[in-house]
Amino acid sequence: MSFMTLAHYLQILDRSWRGQDGNKIAQFISLRHDHSKYPNYQIEQPEGIVDRFLTSPLDELIIFHLKCLYSISKKNFLEAYKYQSALIQSFTKTLQSQKEENWCLPIMYTICSDLRLIAQQAEKQRLGATENPGEILEKAAECLMACFRVCAADNRSAEEDTKRIGMLALVNQLFKVYFRINKLHLCKPLIRAIESSPFKESFPLGQQVTYRYFVGRKAMYDSNYKAADEYLTYAFENCHKSSRKNKRLILIYLVPVKMLLGYIPSKKVLEKYDVIQFWDLVQAVCQGNLKLFDDLMEKHESFFIKCGIYLIVDKLKIIAYRNLFKKVYLILNTHQIPVEALQSALESLGQDVDLDETQCIMANLIYEGKIKGYISHQHRKVVVSKQNPFPALTSLT
Template sequence: MVVHSINQYLQNVDKYWQQNDALFLSELLSLQNDHVLSPQLQIEEPDEIVERLVSPPFDELVASHLKCIYALNNKDYLDAYQHQSTVCVTLTKILQSQKEENWMLPLMYTVCLDLRLLAEKAEKERQDRLSKPGEILEKAAECLMGCFRVCAADNRSSEEDTKRLGMLTIVNQLFKVYFKINKLHLCKPLIRAIDSSIFKDSFAISQQITYRYFVGCKSMFDSNYKAADEFLTYAFENCHKNSRKNKRLILIYLVPVKMLLGYMPSKSVLEKYDVLQFWELVEGVKRGDLRQLDQVQEKHESFFIKCGIYLIVEKLKIIAYRNLFKKVYQILNTHQIPVEALQCALEFVGQTDVDLDETECIVSNLIFEGKIKGYISHQHRKVVVSKQNPFPPLTTLT
């Protein structure tokens, strides 16, 4: 947007404020818009001119936006964040005063997105200073919660004017903050609020996809793999086919979840979305090759840690143990498998430091999880497996 003068800019802002046009206001107050770079708007103390040309109570919000622009152009992200916080707080008050209107929701989305992005930049700026990590993002979340509460408190049931339609967009912004500062427990009340909303099917599909992605990731970290599979699969299948970056991001979490549930992805899918780090895992798990799993974990350690799935990948070993012991059962062709035979198989695939007691412990876990049907005869040191379906398909387990 070309800005010829501060007067012209402010007159346009006031015009769209008077016309209840949130879409144009969103552009005029977005930190992603080109007007942020305009020299005409870089004013350190804009309060007087704003008060003269913009109607209250919107003038306070606009003045804070201009101060934010000034700080941004001076590369002072912390100061810019403080001003954007004021923008968000002021907007929250205006939203509260508009009892039967929701026309400002698009502007709220823009302000909240800019606040989160600025908070992330301000966090990086303060990394070298003595400050609590995540402190700025936590404060940003408090501002976002202000907007969320205003939306959630609107008890009108009409889709035309209820602010509750804005809840999911704010929740997704909060999820991004909570995942960033590793406070996933704070997501729980937000999930309850969305799941109980009568508008949960009316939210924009893009927001529903984002929501299910985060809820799926949280379910994965909570070891609720069936729910994680459901949410992440929805996100992957409904994500636009051209959004390859987003589909890849979803797949990074969906693949290990699928594997834990017994579904092994094809190489072509992993190749298509550039996540071949998982292919060697798939091969190792299928063969029960613990040596290969250890090598893959070491080789791609930084990738798994960065994505936060290192411990999930570690859990795939239990599937590899199950597949290895199934091979021993098929080779010996007996329902009474000596524990020594299982230990020998473990040594063959690189687990040389596992003794008989530890081998029994691994088998006990597999029996407890239902991955092997049978029991351990400690007297004879044998694993006695069921004559019917001793190694149930992983996909049938819940």
């Protein structure tokens, strides 16, 4: 099967450009569109035929696009990245010159998304050949930032013609790059720009879900669990129900955040989205079963590390300690608990701790407000409050 002729393709692009049909051009300049798979669009030197049908500035964009397709067909992603990058640099000048219109935004969304994906392929291709991993993605981010600045500088307030409504799509692409190359500090000014935007509530819901997913993850890494819960919950609740893969991805971060705040996820939800790894962990934390907790951390270590949540999940151990100590308190039925009793409970669950380490764990729990009381070093006892010594974790947020 062959696609339409190159001449027909170029004529459609010319007509669409004259008619300011950004959506149609975006479709026909996408690396994921059907035309990109056919050899008659994969041309090493397309200047001659393109110049017969197209004029500036579109001719330059399409020349770079066809050269990019040729490079991809040869599996040369470094070369493809070079051409896609040149395409965006050329497009940015055009976008800047269009003073009172924003019909080009769909084109920008497409070519910027394609640049990030090509940059990822190029990174893989030169893996091991460089001492600077992430360098191509970082350069790609600079290209995206150039588009972002053009959009942010548009001071018109009318939503239908301002380029500022294109900011969030670019921010989401930049987030994807910064998270991949582990430069989360670069997200901060982008978050400020969106939070102060008059169009904050007008951005498409899909873009808002992506934005809140990444801001929630950043808040989680910053140990701001209340904000992380708020953003990730919004992302999960507003993510389309048919996007099971995305809902699962959000849940991977939302579950440990919820647990740190004292909320227990339902087994039904964990099963539905195939993150049942968390259910045994929920049981271990609730029961204060430190041996099971350690075994699960080891068993699911690669999953937690791959998702970037190992350190967050490991913080749940402090809640397991609290729940174990609560059991000891209930068994002994006294407000003055010998430190030895707590140490024995820890040792019975495979924890190799001495009295000093046991006191240290207890001191942390008291400091964090998870237990109300104090340590009497003289009597080697933990004296807990007579009123609500183990406050609900949800009340601490």
